[in-house]
Amino acid sequence: MDEYTIEVRDLTKKFGDFTAVDHVSFRVRAGEVYGWLGPNGAGKTTTIRMLLGLLAPTAGEARVLGYNPATQAKQMQAHVGYMSQLFTLYNDLTARENIRFYGLAYGLSRKVLRQRQAEILEMAGLTGREHTLTANLSGGWKQRLALGCAIVHEPRVVFLDEPTAGVDPISRREFWGLIYAMAKKGVTVLVTTHYMDEAELCQRVGFISQGKLIALDTPDQLKRSQMRGHVLEINTDNADRAMRVLKATQEARKLPFEEVALYGAQIHVVVPDAETFKAPIEALLAAEGLNVHSIEWIAPTLEDVFISAVR
Numbered sequence: 044m045d046e047y048t049i050e051v052r053d054l055t056k057k058f059g060d061f062t063a064v065d066h067v068s069f070r071v072r073a074g075e076v077y078g079w080l081g082p083n084g085a086g087k088t089t090t091i092r093m094l095l096g097l098l099a100p101t102a103g104e105a106r107v108l109g110y111n112p113a114t115q116a117k118q119m120q121a122h123v124g125y126m127s128q129l130f131t132l133y134n135d136l137t138a139r140e141n142i143r144f145y146g147l148a149y150g151l152s153r154k155v156l157r158q159r160q161a162e163i164l165e166m167a168g169l170t171g172r173e174h175t176l177t178a179n180l181s182g183g184w185k186q187r188l189a190l191g192c193a194i195v196h197e198p199r200v201v202f203l204d205e206p207t208a209g210v211d212p213i214s215r216r217e218f219w220g221l222i223y224a225m226a227k228k229g230v231t232v233l234v235t236t237h238y239m240d241e242a243e244l245c246q247r248v249g250f251i252s253q254g255k256l257i258a259l260d261t262p263d264q265l266k267r268s269q270m271r272g273h274v275l276e277i278n279t280d281n282a283d284r285a286m287r288v289l290k291a292t293q294e295a296r297k298l299p300f301e302e303v304a305l306y307g308a309q310i311h312v313v314v315p316d317a318e319t320f321k322a323p324i325e326a327l328l329a330a331e332g333l334n335v336h337s338i339e340w341i342a343p344t345l346e347d348v349f350i351s352a353v354r
Contacts, residue, residue, distance in 0.1 A: 047230040048073045048200050049094065053103035056062030063089040065254040066103065071233060071247075073197035073199075077227050079235040080349065086254040087235035088128075089200050094233075095125055098141040107200055119143050121149070124198035126189050128205035138169045140196060141177055150198035156195075161190030164223065183214030189312050190221060194230075201225065203234040209243065216342050219244055230259055239346040248345070250352050258352045266343050269352040273317035274343045277310040279328060285310055289324075298323060302350050312345060 048070035056064040079087045092098040093103055096116025105112055106124040110119035124305045132141050142163050146156040159297035169180075177185065186206065187233045194201060203222070207215040219241065222232055234245070240246045243262050250258040252263075258269050288329055290311060293300040298320065301313035302325050314320040317340035325335050343351075 045070060046069060049077075049233065050106045051090075051103070052092065052105070054093060054100055054105055055102040056086075056093060056098060056179045057101045062105065062254050064093070064100075067128075067251070067254075068103075069249055069259055070247060071223075071231055074229045075227050076222060076244070076246045078236065078238070078242045078248040079233060079236075079247050080239075080242045080345075082237055085251045087251060088204055089254075090235070090251075091204050091235065093125065095202060096120075098181070106271035121196065121197050124193040126193040126201070126203045128207050128208050131190055132185060132192065135176065137174050138164065138167070138180065139173040139174055141188060141192055142286060145192040146195045146306055150227040151196060155160055159195050159197075163188075167191050172329075173324060179305065181214075182210045183217065183263070186218055188209050190218070194225070198230070200231045200233070202290055203232065205235050205237070207236070207238065215241070215253050220303045225286060227302045239344060239349070243343050251348055252353045265345070265352075266348050269348050270343045271354075272313045272315050273352045274341050274347050275312045275317055275321065275324065276306075276327075276337075276339050276341045277312060277337075278308070279310070282308055282310055284331070285328055285333050288328060288333070292327060298327070301354065302347070304346075304350070305322065306344070311341075311344075313343075313347065313351065 052068050054064055054067045067090065075318060079090065081087050082141050089098065090182040093100050094107055096112035096119065096159055099113050107119055109123050112119060132220055136144065142160045142247055143156060146159060151159065164173050167184060169184060169188060222327050226232055247261055248265060249256055258265055260268065282305060289303045289310065293303050299315055312324065321338050325338055327336050
């Protein structure tokens with residue numbers, strides 16, 4: 044088995060004058076869970092479609108398990124699984140019938156298919172519900188069934204394109220348990236997401252913005268290398284009003300705020316130095332009649348780091 048199962052060099056895709064993916068390069072090891080993190084329209088899906096051979100690159104090249112997706116997509120397909128963000132299931136088929144359909148499409152023998160059906164139904168938590176129409180399954184069950192159909196042929200590389208979009212938090216957590224179960228068996232997983240908490244679960248993460256790969260490393264190393272400044276977390280009795288005051292201060296450049304953002308009931312402000320700016324921020328908010336419960340210097344979240352890297 045090659046050390047790197049995915050290798051990408053200067054991969055580029057243009058649609059007319061628009062560059063969707065701009066000279067992207069990265070490598071993914073066997074058994075690695077690699078995250079492709081970015082907002083909608085950043086180029087995540089376009090990258091996956093080129094790696095699957097569904098789109099021809101404008102420039103650059105890629106290798107998946109040694110195959111060139113642009114010219115050897117058919118040979119590669121037997122070893123690769125793909126789950127799109129739309130859950131490509133047939134709602135008028137039962138759970139078992141969907142697995143059977145994909146198994147036959149991948150050329151599995153009837154004996155192997157029977158075994159894989161049982162394994163996938165158990166993995167998806169659908170044992171006893173195998174004859175339920177897919178249309179009647181919950182989002183979490185559909186998600187796990189879609190993953191099962193994508194790996195029915197036991198591929199060595201799996202591409203997951205925003206697989207947890209629109210799924211409840213409990214189902215998302217269970218799904219990530221399945222991802223790591225695959226990785227422990229040596230399966231390489233490339234997963235796109237715009238959920239920062241999911242990116243934290245990846246072994247390495249690539250930040251993509253406007254088609255460009257702007258940072259790539261482990262989540263912890265990205266926090267050390269890509270974060271400019273310190274993050275202060277502010278807890279006040281009126282977060283909305285405090286946000287308006289801090290944003291106005293940032294826009295007027297009265298204090299050197301790199302970023303001001305709301306995280307639940309708290310506000311994160313990125314400043315050059317935490318100790319220097321604690322007191323001025325508290326004084327600023329107090330002058331506006333806002334009661335500050337606490338201002339703490341905290342470790343940055345991956346979202347803080349992504350915003351800093353993009354800037």
